[in-house]
Amino acid sequence: MNRIETDICIIGAGSGGLSIAAGAVQMGARVVLIEGGEMGGDCLNAGCIPSKALIAAAKAAQAMRDGAKFGITPSEPQVDFGAVKDHVAKVIETIAPVDSQERFEGLGVQVIRAWARFTGPDEVEAGGQVIKARRFVVATGSRPFVPPIPGVDTVPYLTNETIFALRDRPDHLLVIGGGPIGMEMAQAHRRLGCKVTVIEGAKAFGRDDPEMAAVVLANLRAEGVEILEDAPVTALSGRAGAITVTLQDGRAVQGSHLLMAVGRKVHLEGLNLDAAGIKHDRKGVTVGPDLRSTNRRVYAVGDAAGGLQFTHVAGYHAGIVIRQIVLGLPAKATTRHIPWVTYTDPELAQVGLTEAEARKAHGAALTVLRQEFHHNDRAQAEGKAQGLLKVMVVKGRPIGVSIAGPVAGELIGLWAFAIASRAKISAIAGMVAPYPTLGEISKRAAGAYFSPKLFDNPMLKRVVRLVQRVLP
Structure with missing residues (x-):
């Protein structure tokens, strides 16, 4: 195997990893960036960017319905769902060069497009190469969590990683999960002409102030989004175009498409963290306020650090880590201002x-x-x-x-x-x-x-x- 020695090795080319790579290399550090999936990570390809592009299209459609209060005759928009998805793809395409392999190689970063695994406390292997580094950063992000509901392996379902590729408008979208992803997608699809039912086992927007959540929920319901709260799901059945969700109280909710939006799980599979002495659990890598793991050579940022799962948190973490591993200055992360x-x-x-x-x-x-x-x-x-x-x-x-x-x-x-x-x-x-x-x-x-x-x-x-x- 080819061996590479470097100052900093970053695993994951999402928001946090890219920010550290760009900052570190431009300040003079040698940087290797490893990414087995798409450059830009979830935010660019299946999260923040496509969802906001879809929401913008849905807002334009809704504006046509809401003209009466301004003295403008309302009309029902004619939605070309495939063209809406073309708009989403175009937005991603426009932003992608900023996160591209070519840009980072132009900055001086050595980019390896492969999956990484630790082989020891100061080495990883990726794409047939062994990378030995003074410091490592785990910035692998997270993926949709699919709960083990009986029947989940027998029905087709969508996640945020697949829904933006859907070019035919769902007749009736069932959304399991009343958190931010589920509610954003529910309203956007309703405004684009779909019937939508949200199924939440507890309370919708459960992490937010209930008084604030009530303001938003009232508007979603007024627009025609059906929201079922305190409705745990006990079974899934059916086939493409005819899916049934059975609730704990015995009700059966039927729809044409199913979106799983019940949360996310940190992506640490295959990293072989134990070989490097890196403590971790289902929430992520175990880190202190300085984002350093139990292996003093290894840091974790963003979703991989086991805290708040937001792109801007990964960017904030990047600054904390850069201060330490590039400039040698102390720095600690906090969440009070996030x-x-x-x-x-x-x-x-x-x-x-x-x-x-x-x-x-x-x-x-x-x-x-x-x-x-x-x-x-x-x-x-x-x-x-x-x-x-x-x-x-x-x-x-x-x-x-x-x-x-x-x-x-x-x-x-x-x-x-x-x-x-x-x-x-x-x-x-x-x-x-x-x-x-x-x-x-x-x-x-x-x-x-x-x-x-x-x-x-x-x-x-x-x-x-x-x-x-x-x-x-």
Whole structure:
């Protein structure tokens, strides 16, 4: 076998692996990048990018139905489902060169397109080559989890890895799983003309603030998405075009297509981590706050690190690891400032603690600020006045923000910055936001923190009356 010696060997060419490879090689490190699948990983090829492209097409279709409130005659869109998938493929094709093997080789990274396995604490084998490195990074991401439901091996089903290749519109899409992936795909397919039923064993959007989730669920149901909660699945049966999902209460739900969206499992199969002394479990590689594994040569980032499964978390982890293995500086990861977004309409966004988590952690010290979108002039003008923003504040600083409303994913960025920088709520209240914008809702929420001190303060009112008497 050919032997390669390098400074850094990265396993996985998704968001985290690519970020580390690009940063490290441009700062002078020797880098080997190993990828057995597609460059760009799940996000580019089967996750963030295709789903958002599909959602954009669905939004355009829905706009044709929603014209009446603006004085425009609504019409039912004529959806060419195959052409929609061409749009999705084109978006992927446009972005792909940024993540391509050619680009990274141009930067100086040695790219090996093969599956990797550890053969010792400081070596991996891939594509007939042995790579010995001073540091390794496991950035293998995750894949859809398919639960062992009786009958699952007898019926055809889709996952996020296969649904974007479907060119014929499903008559009735059954979605098992009421989390972000399931709900995004449910609404998008409903807007593109499919009948859709979501089946969730517990509560839809179970990780999010229930009050926020209710805002989104109400709109999905209003658009015709059937959502069955507290409905565990006990069996699957049928064939292509005629699938039956049997629920615990005996109900049978029938549809033409089935999407599994019940979560993801970390992709560590075949890595032979035990040979390198790397502790791991079903959640991922066991790492400390510095993202270093039980083998001090080996780090893990993104989904492989066993925490929050978001592309932007993998990118954040990349920066933590680069500081350590490229620059030799200490760095630790935290999750307190990490936002996440579900791109339904309205969107659902969160950063920091939810209200329930904040009350449990801080009790009476917590102040909850609320601002509804129907008080926002831009939201009224856009006909998007449904929604709510909540800010959890302790000792004058925001510790969590929940938003359900239009462009919540854009609005959450300000609060993620505020929490990351430990800014006081007064900094947001003192911001001048352009009028009329949806962003004003954040300033108004922050300003509400001071309203009781200004408007319900008898002492202040006496001072003001005195000032008014003595002012010339």
